[in-house]
Amino acid sequence: MDYVFQFGVVWREIDALLLGGWLTLRLSALAMVFGLVVGVAGALAKASRHQTLRALARAYVEAIRNTPFLVQVLLVYLGLPSIGIRLKPDQAALLAMVINLGAYTTEIVRAGIKAVPPGQIQAGTALGLSRWQLFRFVVCLPALRAVFPALGSQFILVMLASSVVSVISAEELTAVADTIVARNFRSFEVYLIVTGLYLAMCLAFQAAFAAIHRALFARWSG
Amino acid sequence: MVREFTAHELWFLVLAVRWTIALSAIAFVAGGAGGLVVALSRVSRSGVLAGMATAYIKVVQGTPLLMQLYLVYFGSTLLRLGSDAWTAAALGLALYASAFLGEIWRGCIQAVPRAQWEAARALGLGYPSQLRFIILPQASRIALPPTVGFLVQLVKGTSLASIIGFTELTRAAAVVNNATFRPLMVYTAVAGLYFILCWPLSLLSEHLERRLERAGASPVSFQI
Numbered sequence: 001m002d003y004v005f006q007f008g009v010v011w012r013e014i015d016a017l018l019l020g021g022w023l024t025l026r027l028s029a030l031a032m033v034f035g036l037v038v039g040v041a042g043a044l045a046k047a048s049r050h051q052t053l054r055a056l057a058r059a060y061v062e063a064i065r066n067t068p069f070l071v072q073v074l075l076v077y078l079g080l081p082s083i084g085i086r087l088k089p090d091q092a093a094l095l096a097m098v099i100n101l102g103a104y105t106t107e108i109v110r111a112g113i114k115a116v117p118p119g120q121i122q123a124g125t126a127l128g129l130s131r132w133q134l135f136r137f138v139v140c141l142p143a144l145r146a147v148f149p150a151l152g153s154q155f156i157l158v159m160l161a162s163s164v165v166s167v168i169s170a171e172e173l174t175a176v177a178d179t180i181v182a183r184n185f186r187s188f189e190v191y192l193i194v195t196g197l198y199l200a201m202c203l204a205f206q207a208a209f210a211a212i213h214r215a216l217f218a219r220w221s222g
Numbered sequence: 223m224v225r226e227f228t229a230h231e232l233w234f235l236v237l238a239v240r241w242t243i244a245l246s247a248i249a250f251v252a253g254g255a256g257g258l259v260v261a262l263s264r265v266s267r268s269g270v271l272a273g274m275a276t277a278y279i280k281v282v283q284g285t286p287l288l289m290q291l292y293l294v295y296f297g298s299t300l301l302r303l304g305s306d307a308w309t310a311a312a313l314g315l316a317l318y319a320s321a322f323l324g325e326i327w328r329g330c331i332q333a334v335p336r337a338q339w340e341a342a343r344a345l346g347l348g349y350p351s352q353l354r355f356i357i358l359p360q361a362s363r364i365a366l367p368p369t370v371g372f373l374v375q376l377v378k379g380t381s382l383a384s385i386i387g388f389t390e391l392t393r394a395a396a397v398v399n400n401a402t403f404r405p406l407m408v409y410t411a412v413a414g415l416y417f418i419l420c421w422p423l424s425l426l427s428e429h430l431e432r433r434l435e436r437a438g439a440s441p442v443s444f445q446i
Contacts, residue, residue, distance in 0.1 A: 003300045066374065066420035067413045068381035070392060075413060078405035156284075163286035167385060174288065188296040195289040202284035 010189045013180045020176030021197050027090075027172050028159040031097035035158070036151070038098060039105025046110055057106065064103035070164050072096050077168045093162070093170035101158050108154060112147035113139060145217045152209035156202050163198070173197060227404040232411060238394030239415055245380045245390055248312045250373060253319020260324025262353070265331050275324065282321030288382050290314050295386045311383035318379065322372055330365040331357060367431035374420045374427070381416070391415060 045057035064072065076099070077092035087095065116139050124138040166174035177194045181187045225231065263275035282290065294317070295310035303309070334357050342352040384393035395412040399405050 062421060062424070063413075063417065066378075066424055067416045068378040068392065070381045070384070071395075071409060071413050071416060074392075074395075074405070075409040078399070079409050080406070082404070082406035160284075160286040163288045164382065164385075166288075174286070188293065188300055191289055191292040191296065195285045195293060198286055198289060199281060199284045203280075 005189060006186055007189050007193070009184050010180070010186050010193055013184075013190075014193075016176055016180065017173070017194065017197060020171075020173035020194075021201060023171050023176070024159060024162055024173040025201065027094060027097070027165075027170070028155065028162055030094055031101055031158055031162070032155050034094075034098040035101025035105050036109075038102030039109045042102055042106030043109035043113060046106065047113065061103045061106050064100055069096070069100050069161050070167065072100055073165055073168060089165075089168045089170040092168060093165035093172070096165070097158060097162060100161075101154065104154055104157075105151065108147050108150045109143070111150070112143035115146035116142050148213050148217070149209070152205070152213070155209075156205050159201065159205070160198060224403055225401045227398070227402045227407050231398050231402060231408075234398060235391065235394055235408075235411055235415060238389070238391045239419065241388075241390040241394075242377065242380050242416075242419070245311060245315065245383060245388070246373070246377045249315035249319050249376055249380070252312070252316035253323055253376070256316060256320025257323025257327055260320055261327035261331060264324060264328040279321045279325050282318060283325070287314075287318055287379055288385060290318055291382055291386050307383070307386050307388040310386060311380070311388040315376065315379060315383070319372070319376055322375070323369065326368045326372060327361065327365055330361040330368075333364055334360045364434065367427050367434060370423055370430060371427040374423045377419055377423070378416065 042057050042060065045053045046061075048054055048057075073093065073096040076096040077087065077089065080087060080092075120138055120142075121134065124134045129137065162172055163174040165172060166178055169175055173194060177190050181190050184190075260275050260278060263271040264279070266272055291311065291314040294314040295305070295307070298310055298313070299305040338356055338360065339352060342356040347355065380390055381392040383390055384396065387393070389397075391412055395408050399408045402408065
């Protein structure tokens with residue numbers, strides 16, 4: 001191999017790459033918040049008494065989980081303008097991520113609600129709690145505790161998958177890397193450093209989620 | 223000249239599905255072989271081997287598939303192995319699959335009760351025979367549902383090969399879209415084709431899992 005690695009020219013761009021990492025984190029965090037809202041709505045729809053609502057929720061989850069995220073991104077960014085919805089790359093990326101994440105969190109939240117023992121709900125009802133109180137005091141926290149690890153890994157999966165939105169030039173780490181590669185042609189070096197950044201973000205989040213999980217739920221470990 | 227999106231264009235997309243299937247199949251077979259090595263290293267008594275397999279799984283699961291494909295693609299150019307998108311895509315996806323399958327199968331091997339290992343040793347079987355005749359047959363039964371489930375991930379993952387220039391379904395969609403300018407129709411059709419590939423696999427995985435749960439219920443209660 002007669003190729004000479006040149007990390008120097010890439011190292012000079014480290015500020016731009018770190019900014020790209022920040023953009024990826026922001027995009028993923030926004031997607032997570034909205035995706036969780038969609039997921040809770042989806043889980044409630046799946047538990048609904050209306051058959052149509054249940055069928056719609058199921059169709060949504062199956063359609064998203066059985067098609068590639070890349071196609072979903074392209075459909076939102078290139079396809080939606082045909083019906084008059086024109087989005088900027090960043091908006092299209094966020095929307096695609098929320099739609100994608102919503103389907104997965106629907107299943108996660110549903111599993112969490114199912115994890116609450118029926119006896120506790122019956123006990124709550126016997127105490128005369130309203131539907132809202134029942135949800136707030138009996139279902140919510142144990143369900144959250146049960147699904148917290150799954151939500152954490154789903155967040156990390158979304159952060160990693162977000163590199164795909166660089167194909168529509170949404171602003172995030174991989175797109176920043178693509179720009180730098182177009183300037184200095186050091187593709188391998190740039191992508192190697194970017195891969196390292198993604199790995200660092202992933203490990204940092206795993207550690208953070210584990211710490212939050214301990215802090216939030218330690219007192220119920222009994 | 224702008225072409226219409228007709229049955230002819232749709233047929234072009236349908237034909238591109240074979241490349242998606244071929245790439246998935248190659249990545250699955252090669253990744254399966256690699257995954258077995260990773261899984262066996264992970265459960266081996268050698269600390270170094272287990273540590274290396276753990277690090278490999280962590281790195282692959284902690285980085286985007288797109289970056290892995292980029293590194294394999296640009297890396298193989300540096301190593302003068304040529305810049306063939308087909309090889310890079312297959313190799314990249316196989317490495318990705320071997321980490322995920324390795325981790326899935328590690329869990330399945332460790333789910334086989336310890337007593338099975340002990341009994342196999344008591345029968346005088348060597349380590350390879352213990353694995354071959356006692357452990358792996360039992361582990362593979364547990365492994366089937368999550369393996370089929372991962373196959374769905376892999377088929378969806380092949381869409382990223384389009385970004386490094388391999389012509390499969392998603393890339394064919396870009397070609398058709400550039401000629402017809404009907405993105406909504408083209409990408410809806412493509413999403414539909416992926417769905418037709420993936421949904422039966424998802425259903426099969428769920429079905430196998432339920433069957434395993436039903437079958438698995440009796441041995442557990444038997445132990446108590």
